[in-house]
Amino acid sequence: GVPALYRLVAVALGDSGQSRICANFLLSLHDSASFPFKLYELRNLDMCIWEDCMLVLKLDQSPKKEIHCMVENGHSIWEELKAIWGARLLLKI
Numbered sequence: 103g104v105p106a107l108y109r110l111v112a113v114a115l116g117d118s119g120q121s122r123i124c125a126n127f128l129l130s131l132h133d134s135a136s137f138p139f140k141l142y143e144l145r146n147l148d149m150c151i152w153e154d155c156m157l158v159l160k161l162d163q164s165p166k167k168e169i170h171c172m173v174e175n176g177h178s179i180w181e182e183l184k185a186i187w188g189a190r191l192l193l194k195i
Contacts, residue, residue: 103161104172106154111173113151114183120147125187127155131162131169132180137188 114125123143130139144152162169170176 103157106157107161107169107172109154110151110158111179115179115186120151122187123147124151124155125183128158128169129180129183129187131158 110124110128113121114128115121123146126137126139126143129137144155147155158169161172165172168176170180173179
């Protein structure tokens with residue numbers, strides 16, 4: 103699950119439709135009240151990215167620590183994701 107998490111972070115830090123979905127997915131795992139995620143968005147992902155999302159969901163099913171703490175510099179990365187995608191996700195762009 104952790105390697106899949108790192109792959110999703112890399113995609114989320116990009117600038118594509120799949121990046122937006124991955125960023126929203128990851129932010130939602132951390133704070134679903136602020137970043138709700140619509141499951142149908144997963145349909146828009148390439149299969150390998152979709153599979154990584156499923157692995158990360160398993161990883162987060164009964165976590166020993168928060169999802170962002172499983173990534174080196176996770177707090178900074180999640181703040182960067184919020185800075186890059188936050189407003190666009192909230193405006194549903």
